Amino acid sequence: MTQQALVGVDVGGTRIKVVALARGAADGTATQDPTPLAEAVLPTPRDIGSRMGEVVREAVDALHVEASVAAIGVVVPGLVEERSGLARYSANLGWRDLPVVEHVRAATGVEVGFGHDVRAGLLGESRYGAARLRDDVLFVPLGTGVAGALLSGGRLVLGSEWTGEIGHVVVDPAGPPCGCGARGCLEVVAGAAALGRAWSEVTGQRVGADDLAHAVAQGEKRAVALWQHAVRVLTDVVAPVLAGAGSRLLLLGGGLSNAGSLLTEPVTERLRLLMPGREIEVAVASLGDRAAALGAVALAADALAADALAADALAADALAADALAADALADDALAADAPARDTVGAEEQS
Numbered sequence: 423m424t425q426q427a428l429v430g431v432d433v434g435g436t437r438i439k440v441v442a443l444a445r446g447a448a449d450g451t452a453t454q455d456p457t458p459l460a461e462a463v464l465p466t467p468r469d470i471g472s473r474m475g476e477v478v479r480e481a482v483d484a485l486h487v488e489a490s491v492a493a494i495g496v497v498v499p500g501l502v503e504e505r506s507g508l509a510r511y512s513a514n515l516g517w518r519d520l521p522v523v524e525h526v527r528a529a530t531g532v533e534v535g536f537g538h539d540v541r542a543g544l545l546g547e548s549r550y551g552a553a554r555l556r557d558d559v560l561f562v563p564l565g566t567g568v569a570g571a572l573l574s575g576g577r578l579v580l581g582s583e584w585t586g587e588i589g590h591v592v593v594d595p596a597g598p599p600c601g602c603g604a605r606g607c608l609e610v611v612a613g614a615a616a617l618g619r620a621w622s623e624v625t626g627q628r629v630g631a632d633d634l635a636h637a638v639a640q641g642e643k644r645a646v647a648l649w650q651h652a653v654r655v656l657t658d659v660v661a662p663v664l665a666g667a668g669s670r671l672l673l674l675g676g677g678l679s680n681a682g683s684l685l686t687e688p689v690t691e692r693l694r695l696l697m698p699g700r701e702i703e704v705a706v707a708s709l710g711d712r713a714a715a716l717g718a719v720a721l722a723a724d725a726l727a728a729d730a731l732a733a734d735a736l737a738a739d740a741l742a743a744d745a746l747a748a749d750a751l752a753d754d755a756l757a758a759d760a761p762a763r764d765t766v767g768a769e770e771q772s
């Protein structure tokens with residue numbers, strides 16, 4: 423029997439990451455950090471909105487896996503509505519109400535899982551990474567963008583298409599302009615790109631968030647002040663979310679999380695202050711920029727499992743229909759017997 427593979431496709435603004443896992447390794451009981459059968463990175467074509475199915479098929483083909491592809495998971499950025507299979511909106515990729523599942527299924531002929539890239543990142547971390555076996559987690563990637571994804575009671579929270587948009591909570595109304603049209607959103611104050619820009623202004627050199635973290639580690643006063651401000655606004659936004667959801671783990675990802683304990687320690691300390699008596703563990707994500715593609719693999723596995731359940735339900739329906747039919751046949755036989763008995767009776771009378 424040919425080995426089966428599940429493929430995850432993470433469509434980003436500039437790159438598409440694609441990864442294949444053996445079907446056994448991708449299922450719910452997976453071991454930590456599963457070794458992919460293959461992975462690839464391709465540039466995101468500009469016209470992807472008009473040919474999503476084809477682009478995903480090409481990305482899967484680029485893996486050249488020997489195994490037969492049993493299902494594909496696709497995750498995209500922007501506003502996403504998992505339940506309807508629609509990518510509602512992406513400013514970067516230029517689509518509106520794109521029926522991703524429909525297009526990918528038509529182009530590939532296999533079962534398709536679909537989701538949002540940040541929520542998929544959390545799903546990846548919870549199946550294969552730092553949030554494995556954890557039920558109540560808030561995942562916050564701090565990259566160019568900032569967003570949140572929640573696992574509550576072991577389930578990914580999927581609300582409206584705005585779910586998780588914590589990066590656009592305004593933390594400083596007089597702050598820098600944000601791509602969303604507002605000013606001073608969390609992501610333009612405390613995101614990795616924003617901190618890199620802020621530190622560049624201070625130093626007069628083109629530097630990134632990594633350089634800022636380095637300066638913080640050296641105890642550079644202006645760097646420490648910037649860092650503390652970022653920690654303060656970040657925790658001001660996430661604390662109510664953690665409290666409302668009853669999260670036990672805050673998992674930080676994205677470029678800024680490379681700072682490790684330089685970030686997790688002050689965040690832990692400030693959360694203690696904001697949420698006295700509640701011990702929130704703060705940790706760094708472990709799958710790096712592969713998390714969303716691996717989460718897409720998990721979505722593919724879930725789509726197959728849902729399909730199997732639906733097939734079981736159909737089979738159960740068919741069995742029930744057979745039982746009814748058998749019952750009807752038995753009734754018919756009884757009915758056929760009855761006139762025979764009548765005939766016998768009639769004969770006896772004559």
Ligand SMILES: [Zn+2]
Pocket residue numbers: 589590591600601602603604607
């Ligand atoms: Zn914004």
